[in-house]
Amino acid sequence: MAGRAVVAQGVKLGLLALLDGGVVWAAISLLLRADYIPFAILTAGAFLLNYVVLSRRAYPLRFLLPGLVFLFAMVVYPIGYTINVSLTNLQTGNLLTKAQVVAQLEGRYYLPPDHETFTYWAFRNPQGELRVILLAEDGRSYLSERNTLLPVDLTDPRFVRGADGTVVAFDDFTRLSWAQIYQSLPALERLDLMWEGVHVRLATVREFGTYLRKYEYLRDADAIRDLETGIVYTAREGYFTSPDGVRIEPGFQIYVGFRNYLDVLRNPGVRADFTRVFGWTVAWSFLTVFFSFWVGLVLAYLLNDPYVRGRFFYRSLLIIPYAMPAFISALVWAGLFNTDLGVINRIIGELFGTKVRWLQDPFWARTALIFINVWLTYPYMMIVSLGALQSIPKEMYEAARVDGATGWQRFWTITMPLLWVSVAPLLIGSFAFTFNNFTIIWLVTAGRPAVLGAATPAGATDILISWTYRLAFEGDRGNQLGLASAVSIIIFVIIATISAVNFRFTRALEDVSRGV
């Protein structure tokens, strides 16, 4: 036993040493690439791991750490990140950092009115190196040498002439045909040749021109000067902006404080969308829970009745909607409710000779969604109620019967109050779940029909979470990641409030405070 323990210890330390070796190698390569954040995460993680494996005091952490790593990386960190993004203007047009925008602007050039142009021949050697010979209008010629231009005498015998008198090769370089030039355009466009203080760059496919730098970053003023016009653009609200309000695209990320949250409250367009979506989200959750609870309770009551035969058989069949994966049910129902093709409209058509525009009309789309979600949810309510009904002691009913209470009275005075105690927390839980039931909404209507004139991409059946998804990933007005994150946090606050209420019904919190 002792021998095995020593071996086990040895294996453990050996593995740790190996892992640490790998970490050191990875950390150095990250440092060399100047990726400081991943480097910090990696080193911190490695130190923690060594501490946990080597220290006796950290023994419980050996059990907790593997799960905590995933919890932190995929839940806690994303929560923090979401809060952070919700305080920024991150959106299409403001996705880059200021440093990236400055670097991009400083790489822009313009052709001044009095620029010179050169025709050119492009050459490549077997190593793939690209060089050009430029011919000025006055007959002078230049050869590119790394990123400069040097005057060159083309009568030098190193330049091999072709039949038409043009240079076709020199040293180990051979001339590119036009077809090859088209293929090499990206590389040609990257050429930036300094000559007499100006930048010589490709202007058209056939010509190089003398360019000047367009923008200069003024570090002290935190501003961009347009070297062509002399206008100074100062950094304002995520854009470099001129005194008369002209912005340079692209903008950059900045912290905007609570502006995204205030937009939800105060910006008329966003607030109107939020209010409408929020109202429907609450209605959708409430109506789903309300109807599915009553359907479930009635069925539970029937299936609990000893005078009904075949109860277990019915129960297994009635539970099927709950056992089906929800995404499959949602897609199937979307087909059944299809306005032109669906069987539901076929039945309605045969009975009433009309068609209901299920997924195009806001009211009917919402009706269909609730109908579908009740179908998905009632079995849960049925099971829960069945369990609760069976746990009510029979003696209570006996006593009531002796007192002469009718069946109806017994239901309202004994069954319901007792049932309520055990079912209420589950109803609240179900409400919170439905509140964020993205899958059903998305797979049945995808939030449609669209609402005309909405300020944000919020459809008539969008709930808060699907609205968030659209803001972030598919708006025709670009990806509004900052606003989407703010809405996410608002949803979380709502859900947290609901859960806090629910804790009063369950003993979860007391368990913690008692420290069991």
Place this chain on the structure above:
Amino acid sequence: MYSRPTVVGLVVRYTLIGTALIYALFPVLWILSASFNPTNNLLEQRLFPRNPTLEHYRRLFTDPTVPFPRWILNTLQVSGITSVITVFLCALGAYAFSRFRFRGRRAGLLGLLLVQMFPQMLAMVAIYLLLIRIKEFVPWLGYNTHPGLIMVYLGGAMGFNTWFMKGYFDTIPRSVEESALVDGATPFQAFLRIVMPLARPILAVVLIIQFITTYSEYVLASILLKGTEMYTLSVGLRFFIQQAYDRRWGAFSAAAILGALLILAIFLPLQKLIISGLTGGAVKE
């Protein structure tokens, strides 16, 4: 609670149950029929097909434009790996919370309770950006990879399941491990050899529920996977039937039936176990 019903009362009861059965089973029967119906068009379907055929099922497994077997394999792989790792990691964590007394234990429990309230998909923007970033450093673990998706699912599964398992471990008396500890076993050995076998029911519940949950997950998979070869069944089926109810209804129905059967085959025989887990033990069955 119940008294002998009158004839009218019985008729009312059976009518209600009959109506509920139609409500419950109609969509299921309808796609079952569609899957055997020779036409692929929703409109031409009838409840009892004239010339029933297995053509749609055959097509699912032979038509290369319908990567159904790939989607099923992807889903089983992702759900299987996620649920097995979840069970193991959560059991480890739950055991520590249940058996050890250490500094930060109470804060840890409270933190777990708070974190599991946060629906992971609320952070979808952050998770999306995070996985894109991870891809730059570890390509096989980042955006559009199954290991990446599994990692995201694992994170989301930790909070509730650890909490849930801890409750069960608390009901296993300590005395069962104590003799082993006295004999010189490490707590880890006691956990693995003694507590884990005793906790088999809860391990099974978490395994099955996690499997079903992952199998049915749509949002995160749709954000994090690109390209039909990578899709899980939920993303693939949506992609397959979207805007194509008039052309692919038969094949879709067959796929839906097979996809649902897999879960029904697990759910129905084990429903008592699963339901006790889903209601968090709040309701006795």
